[in-house]
Amino acid sequence: MSTDIAPPVAWPPQPADAYVFLIDASSKLEYELLEQWIDEHRPPDAGPIDRIRLQASRRRRKVRPRPESVIKSVLAGPGDPLLVPLRVVWMVSERDGVRAVRLRDLLSFGDPRDPDPVRQHSIYSRFPERVRVVVGQPAHVSDVRRRWSESGADQVSGLAEYITREAALTLEVAERRLRGYRYKVPKLVKEQVLSKPQFRAGIREIARKENRSIDTVERRAERYLAEIGASHSPFVIDLVAGLIRFLYTRGYTAINYQPDELASVYDRFGNHPLIFLPAHKSHFDRLTLQHILYENDRPLNHTAGGINLKFFPIGALLRRTGVFFIRRSFRDNEIYKFTLRQYIAYLLEKRFPIEWYMEGGRSRSGKLRAPRYGMLTYVAEAYNMGVADDVILVPVSIAYDQIHEIADHTREDKGEAKEKESIGWLLKTVRSLGNRYGSIYVRFGDPISMLEEIGPADHSGEAPPDIEIRKMAFKVAVGINEATPITPTSLIALALLGSGHALTTTQITEYLEPYLEYIDDRALPTTIELDLNKPAEVEARLELLTDNNVVQRTDEGAEPVYYIDQDKAHMAAYYRNTVIHFFLLPAIAELAALEAAEMDGDGTELFWEQVLEIRDLLKFEFFFPTKKRFKQQITDELDRRAPDWEAAISEGGDRAATLATTLRPLVAHWVLRPFLEAYAVVADVLADLDPSDNTDDEAVIKRAMGLGKQYQLQSRIRSPESISKSLFENALKLAKNRTGDLSGPDLVAARRALAAEIQDVLER
Numbered sequence: 001m002s003t004d005i006a007p008p009v010a011w012p013p014q015p016a017d018a019y020v021f022l023i024d025a026s027s028k029l030e031y032e033l034l035e036q037w038i039d040e041h042r043p044p045d046a047g048p049i050d051r052i053r054l055q056a057s058r059r060r061r062k063v064r065p066r067p068e069s070v071i072k073s074v075l076a077g078p079g080d081p082l083l084v085p086l087r088v089v090w091m092v093s094e095r096d097g098v099r100a101v102r103l104r105d106l107l108s109f110g111d112p113r114d115p116d117p118v119r120q121h122s123i124y125s126r127f128p129e130r131v132r133v134v135v136g137q138p139a140h141v142s143d144v145r146r147r148w149s150e151s152g153a154d155q156v157s158g159l160a161e162y163i164t165r166e167a168a169l170t171l172e173v174a175e176r177r178l179r180g181y182r183y184k185v186p187k188l189v190k191e192q193v194l195s196k197p198q199f200r201a202g203i204r205e206i207a208r209k210e211n212r213s214i215d216t217v218e219r220r221a222e223r224y225l226a227e228i229g230a231s232h233s234p235f236v237i238d239l240v241a242g243l244i245r246f247l248y249t250r251g252y253t254a255i256n257y258q259p260d261e262l263a264s265v266y267d268r269f270g271n272h273p274l275i276f277l278p279a280h281k282s283h284f285d286r287l288t289l290q291h292i293l294y295e296n297d298r299p300l301n302h303t304a305g306g307i308n309l310k311f312f313p314i315g316a317l318l319r320r321t322g323v324f325f326i327r328r329s330f331r332d333n334e335i336y337k338f339t340l341r342q343y344i345a346y347l348l349e350k351r352f353p354i355e356w357y358m359e360g361g362r363s364r365s366g367k368l369r370a371p372r373y374g375m376l377t378y379v380a381e382a383y384n385m386g387v388a389d390d391v392i393l394v395p396v397s398i399a400y401d402q403i404h405e406i407a408d409h410t411r412e413d414k415g416e417a418k419e420k421e422s423i424g425w426l427l428k429t430v431r432s433l434g435n436r437y438g439s440i441y442v443r444f445g446d447p448i449s450m451l452e453e454i455g456p457a458d459h460s461g462e463a464p465p466d467i468e469i470r471k472m473a474f475k476v477a478v479g480i481n482e483a484t485p486i487t488p489t490s491l492i493a494l495a496l497l498g499s500g501h502a503l504t505t506t507q508i509t510e511y512l513e514p515y516l517e518y519i520d521d522r523a524l525p526t527t528i529e530l531d532l533n534k535p536a537e538v539e540a541r542l543e544l545l546t547d548n549n550v551v552q553r554t555d556e557g558a559e560p561v562y563y564i565d566q567d568k569a570h571m572a573a574y575y576r577n578t579v580i581h582f583f584l585l586p587a588i589a590e591l592a593a594l595e596a597a598e599m600d601g602d603g604t605e606l607f608w609e610q611v612l613e614i615r616d617l618l619k620f621e622f623f624f625p626t627k628k629r630f631k632q633q634i635t636d637e638l639d640r641r642a643p644d645w646e647a648a649i650s651e652g653g654d655r656a657a658t659l660a661t662t663l664r665p666l667v668a669h670w671v672l673r674p675f676l677e678a679y680a681v682v683a684d685v686l687a688d689l690d691p692s693d694n695t696d697d698e699a700v701i702k703r704a705m706g707l708g709k710q711y712q713l714q715s716r717i718r719s720p721e722s723i724s725k726s727l728f729e730n731a732l733k734l735a736k737n738r739t740g741d742l743s744g745p746d747l748v749a750a751r752r753a754l755a756a757e758i759q760d761v762l763e764r
Contacts, residue, residue, distance in 0.1 A: 011041045012138040016082035018048045020074055022067070022136075022167040024087040026056040027117045029124065034086045037133050050074060050081070054164055057087070057171070057187075058114045068160035075141060075159060083144060085136030085167040089175050090115055090123065092238075093130065099179075101238035111235040113179075134178060136170035152197035165191055184299035185232030186352060190225060193346050194218075198385065198461070202338050210334065217335060224339040228324050230302050236320040241294045244287045248440070251404055251433035256527065257292055257442040266298065269392040269447055273348040275379060276301055278396035279368055279480045280357035281578075282403045283429065288440050289355065289396065290321065301355035302347055304375055308421050344375075345382035348391060354379070358473060362405070364413040365726040366577030368481060370620065371473040377463045380472075383450055386459045393472065395445030395479030399527065399578060401438020401489050402548055404429070410570035413724050415705045436544055438489065441527045445479030448472065477623045481581045485527040486519060488541045490579045492532070493564075493572040496551065498670040500718070502563035505535040505542065512538075514665040521640065524582055550575075566712075566720045573674065573721035580671055584622055585637040586663065587671035588614045592634075593660035594764045596649045603652035614672070614761065620730040620737075621675055674719040676762050678727035679734065681708045681717070683755035686735055691747045697732055704728045 012019070021038055025031035031053065038049065052070045074081065092099040092112050101111060110116075115123055124131050148162045165188055172187050193199055199221075207217045248255060265274065278285055286303055293300050305323040309315060319325070324343070330336040347354055358371035383391050403409070412418050419425055453472050454464045463469065495511045496503060503511065512532050519526065531537040542562050545551040550571045553562050564572045592610035596603025611634055615624050624630055638645040641663055648659040685703045689695060695703075708723035717723070739750045 009037075009041075009133050009135050011043060011046075012082060012084050012135065014082055014138055014140070016047060016140070017079050018050070018081040019046065020050045020052060020081045020083050022052050022054050022083060022085045022164070024054045024057050024085065024168065024171055026058045026114075027120055029117065029120050030088040033088050033124075033131070034133065037086070054085075054167060057168055067164055068158070071160040071163055072158075075145075080140050080142045082138050082140055083163065083167070084138045085171045085174075087134050087136070087171045087175065089113075089132040089134050089178055090120070091130040091132060091179075093127070100241065101235055102242060113234065132178060134171060134174040136167060136174050139166075179234070180297045181299055182294050182297050183234045183237065184352070185234065185237075186230070186347075186350065189229055189343075189346065190222065193225060193342055194222065196342070196346075198345075199342050202342070206334055206338060220335050221339045224336050225343060228326065228340060228343055230322050230324040231319055232300070232322055233320040236317065237294070237300060240317065240321050241291065244291045247430065247433060248284065248287065248291070250430075251435060251437045252400075253436075253439045255288055255291060255440045255442065258444075259296060261444040262292065262296055262298070265392075265394055265444055265447060269390075269449075271351075272390045272392050273351045273388050274353040275391060275393045276353060276355040276396050277358055277393055277476050277480070278355070278398050279484070280359050280362045281366075281398060281400060282362065282405055284400075284403075284440065285357070285398050286323075286355070288398055288442060292442060299353055301353045304354070304356035311422060314421075314426060341378050341381060344378050345385055345387050348379065348382050349387035351388070358476060362409070363726075364409045364574075365724060366574035367580060367621070368477055368623075369726075370730075371477055373466075373469050373473060376473055377469055380450065380454065380469060381461055381463045383454075384457050384459065384463070385461045386457045389457075390449055390451040393448040393450065393476055395448070395476050395483060397441075397443045397445065397480050397484040399441040399443075399485050399487055401440075401487055401527075402544065402550070402575070404432045404435070404437055406548070406550070406571050406574060409574060413570055413726055415701070415725050435548055437548070438487075438544055439527070441485050441487070443483040443485055443525065445476075445483035448475050448479065474623055481623065483525065484578065484581075485525045486530070486579045486582065487527045487575070488530060488532055488537070489545065490575045491515060491530070492538065492541055492545065492551075493575040494579075494670065496562065496564050497569065497572055497576055497719075497721075498667075502554070502561040504559055504561050505538045508538050508542075508562070509533055509535050518586075518665060519582075522582075569720035570724070573719075576670070581622060583667045583671050585633055586641070586665075587668040589634055589638055590660050590663060590666060590668040591672065591761065591764050593645075593649065593656055593663075596652055597654070597657035597660060599652035599656070601652055602650045603656050604646075604650050607649045607656075613757070617679065617734065617758065617761065618672075618675060620733045621727075673762070674722045674724075675727060676758055677711075677717050677719055677722035678708070678724055679731040680755065680758045680762060681711060681722070682728050682731035682735065683751065683758050686751045687748075687755045689751075691744050697729075700732060701725060701728045704731075 021034070023031060023034050025034055035051070038051070042049070052067050052074070054067050090113050092101055095102075101113070112119075112123075144163055144166065145159060147166075148159050151162075169187060172185075176184050203217050203221060204214055206212070207214045210217070276289065278289060290300055300322045303323045305318060305325050307325050307327050309318060309323070310325050315325070326340065327336065330340075344354070356375050358376065359369035360372040361369075363369050379391060382388075408419060450472070453475070454468050491512055492508060494515070495508045499507075499511060509532065516530055516533060518524075519530065532541075542551055542553070546553050546562070550564075550568055551562050552565055552568070553560055588611055591614060592607045595610040596607040599606055608631065611631065612627060615627070615630060618624075625633070642648070642659060645659055648655045682700070682704050685700055685707055689700075705723060705725075705728070708717060708728075711717040712720060712723060735751065735754060738754050739747055742750050
């Protein structure tokens with residue numbers, strides 16, 4: 001039997017008087033292969049050699065070796081031997097230049113990277129090139145003893161236990177270099193987290209505050225850690241990679257992304273923990289990003305997931321591909337909060353990438369939702385523990401030509417209950433992928449350095465001030481919006497909703513002409529080259545939309561025309577809203593110019609008052625910069641589109657009115673009207689409430705739904721998509737912001753003033 005297996009692994013280069021090989025072997029054959037590797041590679045002048053068999057990392061035997069006692073005898077001996085971890089690695093068969101587990105492997109003999117003893121002999125005799133030896137990072141006993149003492153682990157476990165744990169971890173690193181970085185997965189999480197001095201100190205403090213025993217608190221924390229933590233399986237990672245490809249190709253043509261963008265993130269910041277923060281549009285978001293990372297041999301993200309997805313069998317599958325589950329509510333559970341913080345700190349310290357959705361859930365309107373700050377606060381706390389020199393936040397835009405959940409999103413936005421995730425829900429989702437939805441587009445925004453945003457870690461373990469957390473979240477949201485590409489679908493939806501009536505393909509082309517010019521002039525990001533100036537391209541896109549019942553077509557006239565039924569307006573508005581932020585500045589400038597036209601003289605002051613008034617009305621919908629910066633953005637926008645705009649505004653009257661109506665394209669009617677109409681409905685509901693009425697938010701929204709439908713029937717609302725739970729919720733936030741702690745007549749007056757202000761803007 002020979003151990004001349006490729007590629008050859010060199011004998012440890014460090015000088016040593018003696019060697020202690022720490023052998024990780026799951027079978028007699030593996031142990032023999034490692035023994036022979038030592039004998040065959042041993043230099044003639046090598047010093048004495050000892051062998052210690054560790055507990056196997058795979059296929060653990062019923063009778064487990066107890067290496068700690070043997071290691072202790074080595075530690076008590078003379079000299080400073082070199083500790084050398086060794087392991088046998090079983091490679092997957094290479095197919096088309098790729099080594100990855102396929103479904104047929106599962107159906108035949110199981111994971112080929114973990115063969116049983118009989119298969120090991122078969123593989124070794126038939127395919128010796130699939131058998132490799134890896135050597136973990138060697139270290140002298142003196143070096144390991146020093147690291148053990150500096151880490152504080154000597155307060156929890158002995159040096160022998162520390163050595164066995166470190167040997168296993170360094171072997172994982174060596175194996176990862178051989179297999180690929182997509183298999184960078186955490187090992188011995190519980191042991192590493194529980195042995196941290198800060199974890200031990202935190203447990204003692206909670207026990208003191210809650211008058212519990214330390215053992216009780218520690219057991220509960222250990223249970224929470226098992227509940228929260230992901231448990232990656234390389235075998236499942238490979239199988240799910242194939243499943244993702246199967247699923248997305250059922251409904252989507254391709255996942256379009258730019259590999260150089262991802263490579264740039266890792267080239268510039270790969271030495272720091274990365275936090276991927278995507279916009280959340282679809283349940284496909286995580287699968288899409290996982291596919292890209294897998295395809296580029298990058299470590300898969302640890303993704304924060306809601307406990308609602310922890311149903312059988314999906315929960316177990318997700319956990320083994322990197323999802324860690326968080327309870328929806330744990331505000332008063334200090335042990336749970338502490339354990340979650342420690343888990344996040346561990347991931348950052350070990351530079352495992354993390355992913356979550358700052359919006360907290362999928363957008364039902366298409367527009368980016370306001371961020372939630374909990375997870376970002378936990379990451380900032382961990383950063384301030386000093387677990388990393390920097391943490392890099394990566395904004396990620398995931399855009400779709402169409403999403404398969406669009407009907408569910410619109411039902412929920414109309415006020416219907418969300419369907420609970422279950423096996424039935426999953427099967428329905430898979431069946432829906434039989435339709436054609438176009439492509440998926442992923443873009444990475446400019447990374448944001450936590451070091452640059454809040455300064456060096458202060459080692460307090462405390463979060464920075466709330467304002468700093470909010471600023472970082474704001475920058476991420478802006479980064480996502482700026483990276484979001486404009487899709488042909490979004491523009492066609494814009495045209496049909498903006499025109500308010502049916503259009504032929506030629507008319508859609510003509511309607512979009514100034515928009516295409518605007519996009520080109522501003523160099524806005526697009527998914528592909530926009531060929532919507534060609535009727536044939538428009539017709540192809542319309543066909544996809546009609547297939548999925550978003551757009552309707554009639555052929556009963558002289559030529560086909562396309563339109564949007566009122567009950568489908570929410571669907572079309574969803575796609576339009578994905579890019580609405582690009583047209584917000586010109587929309588506000590248009591309305592402000594119309595206000596300035598009311599002045600006979602200089603309308604400059606009135607113009608800027610109106611700009612800031614609309615900004616304040618919509619501050620819970622969009623991500624506005626500071627007032628100073630926002631005014632500069634408006635100035636830059638108008639400088640591009642109408643260089644003499646300031647003269648027109650200062651003159652007021654007809655010249656300002658002409659400015660407002662000659663800007664092309666005119667966008668205020670479709671950008672702002674749906675939001676303002678929704679806000680007007682909620683404002684009217686609140687204005688009619690008795691100030692002593694303690695009606696809760698849910699009841700107010702229910703009333704707004706009814707009043708909105710009435711207004712639509714009376715043609716007091718032009719945009720059906722204004723009857724939206726998402727918009728009503730933000731309107732309530734604005735109303736509470738405006739009324740504060742007012743009560744009685746003052747509250748009534750403030751509510752009526754808000755209703756009048758919104759109506760005044762709408763009438764322009």
